Amino acid sequence: MKLEMKDTPGQLVAALRPISDVGGNIVAVIHQHDRASHADTLGVQIVLEIDELRIPELVSRLKETGVSIQRIGEERLVYKETVILIGHLMHTDIADTVDQIDRTGFAEITELNIVMPAVQERSSARLIVRAVSRDDMERALEILRAVSKEKELLLIEPLDGAA
Protein backbone atom coordinates (compact mmCIF):
# COMPACT_ATOMS: atom_id res chain seq x y z
CA MET A 1 0.00 0.00 0.00
CA LYS A 2 1.13 3.55 -0.63
CA LEU A 3 0.68 6.02 2.17
CA GLU A 4 1.10 9.78 2.52
CA MET A 5 1.85 11.31 5.88
CA LYS A 6 3.15 14.48 7.52
CA ASP A 7 6.93 14.76 7.34
CA THR A 8 7.35 15.25 11.06
CA PRO A 9 9.27 13.09 13.53
CA GLY A 10 7.40 10.03 14.74
CA GLN A 11 4.90 9.92 11.90
CA LEU A 12 6.33 6.82 10.24
CA VAL A 13 6.38 4.87 13.49
CA ALA A 14 2.81 6.01 14.17
CA ALA A 15 1.78 4.70 10.77
CA LEU A 16 3.47 1.34 11.25
CA ARG A 17 2.03 0.62 14.68
CA PRO A 18 -1.57 -0.10 13.52
CA ILE A 19 -0.20 -2.70 11.12
CA SER A 20 1.23 -4.84 13.87
CA ASP A 21 -1.82 -4.07 16.04
CA VAL A 22 -4.07 -5.83 13.54
CA GLY A 23 -1.67 -8.75 13.10
CA GLY A 24 -0.04 -7.69 9.85
CA ASN A 25 3.52 -8.60 8.94
CA ILE A 26 5.63 -5.81 7.43
CA VAL A 27 7.77 -7.16 4.58
CA ALA A 28 9.30 -3.90 3.35
CA VAL A 29 9.09 -0.15 3.91
CA ILE A 30 10.11 2.10 1.04
CA HIS A 31 10.61 5.64 2.17
CA GLN A 32 10.51 8.32 -0.53
CA HIS A 33 11.23 12.00 -0.10
CA ASP A 34 9.51 13.27 -3.21
CA ARG A 35 10.71 16.82 -3.57
CA ALA A 36 8.28 17.65 -6.34
CA SER A 37 5.27 17.04 -4.15
CA HIS A 38 4.18 18.93 -1.05
CA ALA A 39 7.23 19.75 0.96
CA ASP A 40 5.62 18.87 4.25
CA THR A 41 4.40 15.39 3.36
CA LEU A 42 6.16 12.10 3.03
CA GLY A 43 5.34 9.24 0.68
CA VAL A 44 5.88 5.76 1.98
CA GLN A 45 5.25 2.42 0.36
CA ILE A 46 4.68 -0.48 2.67
CA VAL A 47 4.64 -4.11 1.62
CA LEU A 48 2.84 -6.22 4.15
CA GLU A 49 1.18 -9.56 4.69
CA ILE A 50 -2.22 -9.44 6.28
CA ASP A 51 -5.40 -11.43 6.42
CA GLU A 52 -7.63 -9.67 3.91
CA LEU A 53 -10.50 -9.60 6.41
CA ARG A 54 -8.45 -7.27 8.59
CA ILE A 55 -7.85 -4.67 5.86
CA PRO A 56 -10.91 -2.45 6.63
CA GLU A 57 -9.87 -2.27 10.28
CA LEU A 58 -6.33 -1.31 9.30
CA VAL A 59 -7.60 1.38 6.94
CA SER A 60 -9.74 2.99 9.61
CA ARG A 61 -6.97 2.86 12.21
CA LEU A 62 -4.53 4.47 9.80
CA LYS A 63 -7.01 7.25 9.08
CA GLU A 64 -7.35 7.88 12.82
CA THR A 65 -3.61 8.54 13.04
CA GLY A 66 -3.89 11.11 10.24
CA VAL A 67 -2.23 9.05 7.57
CA SER A 68 -3.84 9.17 4.15
CA ILE A 69 -3.83 6.08 2.01
CA GLN A 70 -3.08 6.82 -1.61
CA ARG A 71 -3.38 3.29 -2.95
CA ILE A 72 -3.86 -0.29 -1.82
CA GLY A 73 -2.60 -2.89 -4.26
CA GLU A 74 -3.29 -6.50 -3.57
CA GLU A 75 -1.35 -9.57 -4.53
CA ARG A 76 -2.58 -12.73 -2.94
CA LEU A 77 -0.22 -15.45 -4.13
CA VAL A 78 3.10 -13.85 -3.29
CA TYR A 79 5.17 -17.01 -2.75
CA LYS A 80 6.48 -18.73 -5.84
CA GLU A 81 8.37 -21.98 -6.31
CA THR A 82 9.23 -24.09 -9.32
CA VAL A 83 9.00 -27.88 -9.19
CA ILE A 84 9.56 -30.56 -11.80
CA LEU A 85 7.57 -33.77 -12.20
CA ILE A 86 8.81 -36.79 -14.15
CA GLY A 87 6.75 -39.86 -15.00
CA HIS A 88 3.64 -40.94 -16.84
CA LEU A 89 2.04 -37.57 -16.35
CA MET A 90 -0.83 -37.88 -18.82
CA HIS A 91 -1.76 -41.44 -17.84
CA THR A 92 -1.90 -40.37 -14.24
CA ASP A 93 -4.17 -37.42 -15.09
CA ILE A 94 -2.08 -34.25 -14.92
CA ALA A 95 -5.31 -32.20 -14.77
CA ASP A 96 -6.16 -33.91 -11.49
CA THR A 97 -2.61 -33.34 -10.19
CA VAL A 98 -2.95 -29.61 -10.88
CA ASP A 99 -6.46 -29.50 -9.48
CA GLN A 100 -5.35 -30.99 -6.17
CA ILE A 101 -3.34 -27.81 -5.63
CA ASP A 102 -5.78 -25.36 -7.23
CA ARG A 103 -8.74 -26.46 -5.14
CA THR A 104 -6.93 -25.78 -1.86
CA GLY A 105 -7.76 -22.09 -2.02
CA PHE A 106 -4.32 -21.17 -0.67
CA ALA A 107 -2.17 -22.24 -3.60
CA GLU A 108 -2.35 -22.54 -7.36
CA ILE A 109 -0.39 -23.96 -10.25
CA THR A 110 0.06 -20.87 -12.39
CA GLU A 111 2.21 -22.34 -15.14
CA LEU A 112 2.66 -25.80 -16.61
CA ASN A 113 5.19 -26.85 -19.24
CA ILE A 114 5.19 -30.47 -20.38
CA VAL A 115 7.71 -32.26 -22.60
CA MET A 116 6.42 -35.56 -23.99
CA PRO A 117 9.07 -37.41 -26.00
CA ALA A 118 7.06 -40.49 -27.04
CA VAL A 119 3.83 -42.20 -26.06
CA GLN A 120 5.34 -44.92 -23.89
CA GLU A 121 8.15 -42.82 -22.46
CA ARG A 122 8.02 -40.82 -19.28
CA SER A 123 7.30 -37.15 -19.70
CA SER A 124 8.70 -34.21 -17.75
CA ALA A 125 6.85 -31.14 -16.56
CA ARG A 126 7.75 -27.87 -14.93
CA LEU A 127 5.12 -26.43 -12.63
CA ILE A 128 5.07 -23.02 -11.05
CA VAL A 129 3.34 -23.10 -7.71
CA ARG A 130 2.15 -19.90 -6.08
CA ALA A 131 0.89 -19.71 -2.53
CA VAL A 132 -0.48 -17.17 -0.08
CA SER A 133 2.16 -17.68 2.60
CA ARG A 134 5.29 -19.64 3.32
CA ASP A 135 3.32 -22.15 5.38
CA ASP A 136 0.81 -22.54 2.58
CA MET A 137 3.67 -23.21 0.16
CA GLU A 138 4.89 -25.98 2.42
CA ARG A 139 1.35 -27.41 2.57
CA ALA A 140 1.13 -27.28 -1.23
CA LEU A 141 4.49 -29.06 -1.59
CA GLU A 142 3.33 -31.65 0.92
CA ILE A 143 0.26 -32.33 -1.25
CA LEU A 144 2.48 -32.64 -4.32
CA ARG A 145 4.74 -35.10 -2.47
CA ALA A 146 1.77 -37.26 -1.54
CA VAL A 147 0.27 -37.12 -5.05
CA SER A 148 3.67 -37.97 -6.61
CA LYS A 149 4.05 -40.94 -4.33
CA GLU A 150 0.56 -42.20 -5.09
CA LYS A 151 0.96 -41.73 -8.86
CA GLU A 152 4.58 -42.97 -8.87
CA LEU A 153 5.96 -39.69 -10.20
CA LEU A 154 9.38 -38.29 -9.40
CA LEU A 155 9.02 -34.85 -7.80
CA ILE A 156 12.04 -32.58 -7.91
CA GLU A 157 11.85 -29.75 -5.42
CA PRO A 158 13.86 -26.58 -5.20
CA LEU A 159 16.59 -26.56 -2.56
CA ASP A 160 15.32 -23.44 -0.86
CA GLY A 161 11.75 -24.62 -0.88
CA ALA A 162 10.13 -24.78 2.52
CA ALA A 163 11.31 -28.36 2.80
Place this chain on the structure above:
Amino acid sequence: MRIVILGMGSVGRGVLASIMEKDLPFTVTGIADSKSGIVDPSGIDPGKVMTIKREKGICGNPGITPIDVVRQADYDVLVEVTTTNATTGEPATSHIREAIMRGRHVVTSNKGPLALHFRELKALAREHDVSLRYEATVAGAIPVMHTIENGLAGNRINAIYGVLNGTCNYILTRMAEEGLSYEQALIEARELGYAEADPTYDVKGIDAAIKVVILANTIWNMNVGLSDVEVTGIDLLTTAAIRLAEEQDCTIRLLGEAVPNKNLLRVSPRILPRDHPLVLNGTLNALTLSTDLAGDITLIGKGAGSKETASAIIGDILFIKRMYAGRA
Protein backbone atom coordinates in the same frame (compact mmCIF):
# COMPACT_ATOMS: atom_id res chain seq x y z
CA MET B 1 55.56 -42.55 13.40
CA ARG B 2 55.05 -46.18 12.47
CA ILE B 3 52.07 -47.00 10.29
CA VAL B 4 50.46 -50.09 8.78
CA ILE B 5 48.49 -49.83 5.56
CA LEU B 6 45.65 -52.21 4.72
CA GLY B 7 44.49 -51.98 1.12
CA MET B 8 46.61 -51.47 -1.96
CA GLY B 9 43.93 -49.98 -4.17
CA SER B 10 43.94 -46.44 -5.46
CA VAL B 11 43.95 -44.91 -1.95
CA GLY B 12 46.66 -47.18 -0.49
CA ARG B 13 48.93 -46.59 -3.47
CA GLY B 14 48.26 -42.85 -3.23
CA VAL B 15 49.37 -42.85 0.41
CA LEU B 16 52.54 -44.82 -0.38
CA ALA B 17 53.38 -42.58 -3.34
CA SER B 18 52.95 -39.45 -1.20
CA ILE B 19 55.15 -40.88 1.58
CA MET B 20 57.90 -41.39 -1.02
CA GLU B 21 57.54 -38.11 -2.87
CA LYS B 22 57.15 -35.89 0.15
CA ASP B 23 59.50 -37.63 2.53
CA LEU B 24 56.83 -37.79 5.22
CA PRO B 25 57.92 -38.78 8.73
CA PHE B 26 56.28 -42.22 8.59
CA THR B 27 57.83 -45.66 8.80
CA VAL B 28 55.65 -48.29 7.14
CA THR B 29 55.96 -51.46 9.20
CA GLY B 30 53.21 -53.50 7.58
CA ILE B 31 51.19 -53.61 4.36
CA ALA B 32 48.43 -55.94 3.22
CA ASP B 33 46.15 -56.29 0.23
CA SER B 34 43.26 -58.73 0.02
CA LYS B 35 45.54 -61.64 -0.92
CA SER B 36 48.83 -61.09 0.86
CA GLY B 37 50.75 -59.22 3.50
CA ILE B 38 54.19 -58.09 4.60
CA VAL B 39 55.49 -57.15 8.03
CA ASP B 40 58.87 -55.58 8.74
CA PRO B 41 59.58 -53.73 12.01
CA SER B 42 62.61 -52.00 10.47
CA GLY B 43 60.49 -50.37 7.77
CA ILE B 44 59.26 -51.30 4.30
CA ASP B 45 60.41 -49.46 1.19
CA PRO B 46 57.17 -48.12 -0.36
CA GLY B 47 58.72 -47.98 -3.86
CA LYS B 48 59.71 -51.62 -3.75
CA VAL B 49 56.28 -52.78 -2.60
CA MET B 50 54.56 -50.78 -5.33
CA THR B 51 56.80 -52.34 -7.97
CA ILE B 52 56.09 -55.84 -6.64
CA LYS B 53 52.36 -55.11 -6.56
CA ARG B 54 52.45 -53.80 -10.13
CA GLU B 55 54.39 -56.79 -11.42
CA LYS B 56 52.92 -59.67 -9.43
CA GLY B 57 49.48 -58.31 -8.56
CA ILE B 58 50.08 -58.94 -4.85
CA CYS B 59 52.17 -56.95 -2.40
CA GLY B 60 53.66 -59.61 -0.15
CA ASN B 61 53.49 -63.09 1.25
CA PRO B 62 50.24 -64.96 0.41
CA GLY B 63 50.49 -66.67 3.81
CA ILE B 64 49.95 -63.37 5.66
CA THR B 65 46.40 -61.99 5.89
CA PRO B 66 45.38 -58.39 6.70
CA ILE B 67 44.25 -59.37 10.20
CA ASP B 68 47.67 -61.02 10.78
CA VAL B 69 49.28 -57.70 9.95
CA VAL B 70 46.91 -55.86 12.32
CA ARG B 71 47.78 -58.30 15.11
CA GLN B 72 51.49 -58.85 14.54
CA ALA B 73 53.00 -55.65 13.17
CA ASP B 74 54.56 -53.01 15.36
CA TYR B 75 52.81 -49.68 14.66
CA ASP B 76 51.19 -46.52 16.06
CA VAL B 77 48.51 -45.96 13.44
CA LEU B 78 46.45 -48.40 11.39
CA VAL B 79 45.61 -46.96 7.96
CA GLU B 80 42.49 -48.87 6.87
CA VAL B 81 41.92 -48.13 3.18
CA THR B 82 40.32 -51.34 1.94
CA THR B 83 37.23 -51.26 -0.28
CA THR B 84 33.95 -50.18 1.35
CA ASN B 85 31.34 -52.82 1.94
CA ALA B 86 28.24 -50.83 2.82
CA THR B 87 26.18 -53.89 3.78
CA THR B 88 28.44 -55.70 6.24
CA GLY B 89 31.24 -53.19 6.85
CA GLU B 90 33.62 -56.15 6.78
CA PRO B 91 36.40 -57.04 6.92
CA ALA B 92 37.31 -53.42 7.70
CA THR B 93 35.29 -53.26 10.94
CA SER B 94 37.18 -56.26 12.35
CA HIS B 95 40.50 -54.69 11.38
CA ILE B 96 39.57 -51.43 13.09
CA ARG B 97 38.22 -53.08 16.26
CA GLU B 98 41.31 -55.24 16.58
CA ALA B 99 43.70 -52.30 16.17
CA ILE B 100 41.81 -50.15 18.68
CA MET B 101 41.81 -52.97 21.21
CA ARG B 102 45.56 -53.21 20.76
CA GLY B 103 45.68 -49.53 21.69
CA ARG B 104 46.50 -48.30 18.20
CA HIS B 105 45.10 -45.20 16.45
CA VAL B 106 43.06 -45.74 13.31
CA VAL B 107 42.77 -43.61 10.16
CA THR B 108 40.34 -44.83 7.53
CA SER B 109 38.71 -44.01 4.21
CA ASN B 110 36.32 -46.92 4.59
CA LYS B 111 32.70 -45.76 4.90
CA GLY B 112 31.21 -49.13 5.84
CA PRO B 113 32.43 -49.36 9.47
CA LEU B 114 31.55 -45.70 10.15
CA ALA B 115 28.07 -45.92 8.64
CA LEU B 116 27.21 -49.17 10.43
CA HIS B 117 29.05 -49.08 13.76
CA PHE B 118 29.71 -45.42 14.45
CA ARG B 119 28.84 -45.28 18.15
CA GLU B 120 30.43 -48.59 18.99
CA LEU B 121 33.75 -47.75 17.32
CA LYS B 122 33.88 -44.23 18.76
CA ALA B 123 33.20 -45.58 22.25
CA LEU B 124 35.80 -48.31 21.80
CA ALA B 125 38.40 -45.74 20.73
CA ARG B 126 37.57 -43.54 23.73
CA GLU B 127 37.81 -46.51 26.05
CA HIS B 128 41.30 -47.34 24.75
CA ASP B 129 42.36 -43.69 24.62
CA VAL B 130 43.16 -43.72 20.90
CA SER B 131 42.00 -41.68 17.91
CA LEU B 132 39.65 -42.92 15.21
CA ARG B 133 39.80 -40.49 12.30
CA TYR B 134 37.94 -40.72 9.02
CA GLU B 135 38.35 -37.46 7.09
CA ALA B 136 38.65 -39.39 3.82
CA THR B 137 35.20 -40.99 4.11
CA VAL B 138 33.32 -37.81 3.24
CA ALA B 139 34.07 -35.59 0.24
CA GLY B 140 37.57 -36.94 -0.47
CA ALA B 141 40.19 -34.24 -0.27
CA ILE B 142 37.94 -31.61 1.35
CA PRO B 143 38.88 -31.21 5.04
CA VAL B 144 35.29 -31.43 6.23
CA MET B 145 35.93 -33.10 9.57
CA HIS B 146 38.85 -30.83 10.44
CA THR B 147 36.72 -27.80 9.61
CA ILE B 148 33.85 -28.98 11.80
CA GLU B 149 36.10 -30.07 14.65
CA ASN B 150 38.59 -27.22 14.72
CA GLY B 151 37.78 -24.27 12.48
CA LEU B 152 34.13 -24.18 13.47
CA ALA B 153 34.62 -25.23 17.08
CA GLY B 154 32.20 -23.21 19.19
CA ASN B 155 29.65 -22.91 16.41
CA ARG B 156 26.33 -24.66 16.42
CA ILE B 157 25.79 -26.29 13.05
CA ASN B 158 22.12 -26.01 12.14
CA ALA B 159 22.08 -27.78 8.80
CA ILE B 160 24.29 -29.24 6.11
CA TYR B 161 23.75 -29.43 2.36
CA GLY B 162 26.17 -31.05 -0.01
CA VAL B 163 27.12 -32.49 -3.33
CA LEU B 164 28.62 -35.69 -1.96
CA ASN B 165 28.87 -37.94 -5.01
CA GLY B 166 31.15 -36.98 -7.89
CA THR B 167 29.77 -39.64 -10.25
CA CYS B 168 26.24 -38.24 -10.04
CA ASN B 169 27.50 -34.69 -10.34
CA TYR B 170 29.43 -35.62 -13.48
CA ILE B 171 26.40 -37.31 -15.06
CA LEU B 172 24.11 -34.35 -14.28
CA THR B 173 26.69 -31.88 -15.57
CA ARG B 174 26.94 -33.74 -18.89
CA MET B 175 23.17 -34.07 -19.24
CA ALA B 176 22.85 -30.31 -18.74
CA GLU B 177 25.82 -29.23 -20.85
CA GLU B 178 25.47 -31.56 -23.82
CA GLY B 179 21.86 -32.67 -23.64
CA LEU B 180 23.00 -36.27 -23.20
CA SER B 181 20.48 -38.82 -21.97
CA TYR B 182 21.06 -40.32 -18.54
CA GLU B 183 22.21 -43.59 -20.16
CA GLN B 184 24.69 -41.80 -22.47
CA ALA B 185 26.16 -39.75 -19.65
CA LEU B 186 26.54 -42.89 -17.52
CA ILE B 187 28.42 -44.69 -20.30
CA GLU B 188 30.71 -41.70 -20.65
CA ALA B 189 31.32 -41.62 -16.88
CA ARG B 190 32.24 -45.30 -16.99
CA GLU B 191 34.65 -44.83 -19.87
CA LEU B 192 36.41 -42.10 -17.94
CA GLY B 193 36.63 -44.28 -14.84
CA TYR B 194 34.23 -42.07 -12.83
CA ALA B 195 31.59 -44.79 -12.50
CA GLU B 196 31.85 -48.41 -11.41
CA ALA B 197 30.76 -51.31 -13.62
CA ASP B 198 27.78 -51.55 -11.26
CA PRO B 199 26.85 -47.92 -10.71
CA THR B 200 23.84 -48.64 -8.44
CA TYR B 201 25.59 -47.54 -5.27
CA ASP B 202 26.33 -44.11 -6.76
CA VAL B 203 23.34 -43.32 -8.99
CA LYS B 204 20.69 -44.49 -6.53
CA GLY B 205 22.06 -42.02 -4.00
CA ILE B 206 23.27 -44.67 -1.53
CA ASP B 207 26.87 -43.44 -1.42
CA ALA B 208 25.71 -39.88 -0.77
CA ALA B 209 23.29 -41.12 1.92
CA ILE B 210 26.10 -42.96 3.74
CA LYS B 211 28.05 -39.71 3.84
CA VAL B 212 25.00 -37.89 5.24
CA VAL B 213 24.84 -40.58 7.95
CA ILE B 214 28.53 -40.16 8.84
CA LEU B 215 28.18 -36.37 8.95
CA ALA B 216 24.99 -36.42 11.03
CA ASN B 217 26.47 -38.88 13.54
CA THR B 218 29.66 -36.82 13.76
CA ILE B 219 28.14 -33.35 14.00
CA TRP B 220 25.09 -33.99 16.16
CA ASN B 221 26.13 -37.22 17.82
CA MET B 222 23.11 -38.93 16.26
CA ASN B 223 22.82 -42.65 16.08
CA VAL B 224 21.35 -42.97 12.60
CA GLY B 225 21.93 -45.43 9.78
CA LEU B 226 21.31 -45.65 6.07
CA SER B 227 17.67 -46.67 6.58
CA ASP B 228 16.99 -43.36 8.35
CA VAL B 229 17.78 -41.37 5.20
CA GLU B 230 15.09 -40.69 2.61
CA VAL B 231 16.91 -41.48 -0.63
CA THR B 232 16.06 -40.69 -4.25
CA GLY B 233 18.74 -41.20 -6.91
CA ILE B 234 19.31 -39.68 -10.32
CA ASP B 235 18.64 -42.78 -12.43
CA LEU B 236 15.09 -41.74 -13.32
CA LEU B 237 15.96 -38.18 -14.36
CA THR B 238 15.25 -37.10 -17.91
CA THR B 239 17.19 -34.70 -20.12
CA ALA B 240 13.92 -32.84 -20.64
CA ALA B 241 13.60 -32.22 -16.90
CA ILE B 242 17.05 -30.69 -16.79
CA ARG B 243 16.25 -28.56 -19.82
CA LEU B 244 13.05 -27.32 -18.14
CA ALA B 245 15.15 -26.26 -15.16
CA GLU B 246 17.82 -24.68 -17.37
CA GLU B 247 15.20 -22.57 -19.14
CA GLN B 248 14.72 -20.80 -15.84
CA ASP B 249 18.45 -20.30 -15.18
CA CYS B 250 18.39 -23.26 -12.84
CA THR B 251 19.73 -26.79 -13.01
CA ILE B 252 19.38 -30.10 -11.18
CA ARG B 253 21.93 -31.56 -8.77
CA LEU B 254 21.88 -34.50 -6.36
CA LEU B 255 22.03 -33.06 -2.86
CA GLY B 256 22.44 -34.64 0.53
CA GLU B 257 20.97 -32.69 3.42
CA ALA B 258 20.58 -32.98 7.15
CA VAL B 259 18.44 -30.53 9.11
CA PRO B 260 17.95 -31.86 12.65
CA ASN B 261 15.32 -29.37 13.76
CA LYS B 262 13.14 -30.47 10.85
CA ASN B 263 14.01 -34.09 11.48
CA LEU B 264 15.28 -34.26 7.93
CA LEU B 265 17.89 -36.60 6.49
CA ARG B 266 17.51 -36.73 2.74
CA VAL B 267 19.30 -37.33 -0.54
CA SER B 268 17.38 -36.15 -3.58
CA PRO B 269 17.77 -34.42 -6.94
CA ARG B 270 16.96 -30.74 -6.45
CA ILE B 271 16.40 -27.63 -8.50
CA LEU B 272 19.06 -24.98 -7.86
CA PRO B 273 19.80 -21.60 -9.45
CA ARG B 274 22.77 -22.02 -11.79
CA ASP B 275 24.77 -19.47 -9.81
CA HIS B 276 24.21 -21.28 -6.50
CA PRO B 277 27.49 -22.16 -4.70
CA LEU B 278 26.58 -25.86 -4.77
CA VAL B 279 26.23 -25.94 -8.55
CA LEU B 280 29.61 -27.25 -9.67
CA ASN B 281 30.68 -28.96 -12.83
CA GLY B 282 32.26 -32.37 -13.28
CA THR B 283 33.21 -34.64 -10.42
CA LEU B 284 33.68 -31.94 -7.77
CA ASN B 285 32.15 -32.26 -4.33
CA ALA B 286 30.94 -29.47 -2.07
CA LEU B 287 29.44 -29.03 1.36
CA THR B 288 27.63 -26.07 2.90
CA LEU B 289 27.60 -25.92 6.69
CA SER B 290 24.96 -23.56 8.10
CA THR B 291 26.18 -22.31 11.45
CA ASP B 292 25.05 -19.86 14.11
CA LEU B 293 28.22 -17.77 14.37
CA ALA B 294 30.02 -18.19 11.06
CA GLY B 295 26.91 -18.16 8.88
CA ASP B 296 27.15 -20.38 5.84
CA ILE B 297 30.51 -21.94 5.00
CA THR B 298 30.83 -23.74 1.68
CA LEU B 299 33.79 -26.03 1.00
CA ILE B 300 34.52 -27.17 -2.56
CA GLY B 301 37.08 -29.68 -3.79
CA LYS B 302 37.87 -33.03 -5.27
CA GLY B 303 35.74 -35.81 -3.85
CA ALA B 304 37.78 -38.76 -5.08
CA GLY B 305 41.09 -39.73 -6.61
CA SER B 306 44.23 -41.45 -5.43
CA LYS B 307 46.30 -38.46 -4.32
CA GLU B 308 43.27 -36.46 -3.24
CA THR B 309 42.05 -39.14 -0.85
CA ALA B 310 45.64 -39.73 0.31
CA SER B 311 45.69 -36.03 1.27
CA ALA B 312 42.85 -36.61 3.74
CA ILE B 313 44.52 -39.75 5.13
CA ILE B 314 47.88 -38.03 5.59
CA GLY B 315 46.22 -35.03 7.23
CA ASP B 316 44.64 -37.36 9.78
CA ILE B 317 47.91 -39.21 10.52
CA LEU B 318 49.81 -35.95 11.00
CA PHE B 319 47.01 -34.64 13.21
CA ILE B 320 47.37 -37.70 15.45
CA LYS B 321 51.15 -37.32 15.45
CA ARG B 322 50.84 -33.73 16.64
CA MET B 323 48.09 -34.44 19.15
CA TYR B 324 49.93 -37.28 20.83
CA ALA B 325 53.39 -35.74 20.58
CA GLY B 326 55.21 -35.97 23.89
CA ARG B 327 52.89 -38.68 25.17
CA ALA B 328 54.40 -42.03 25.90
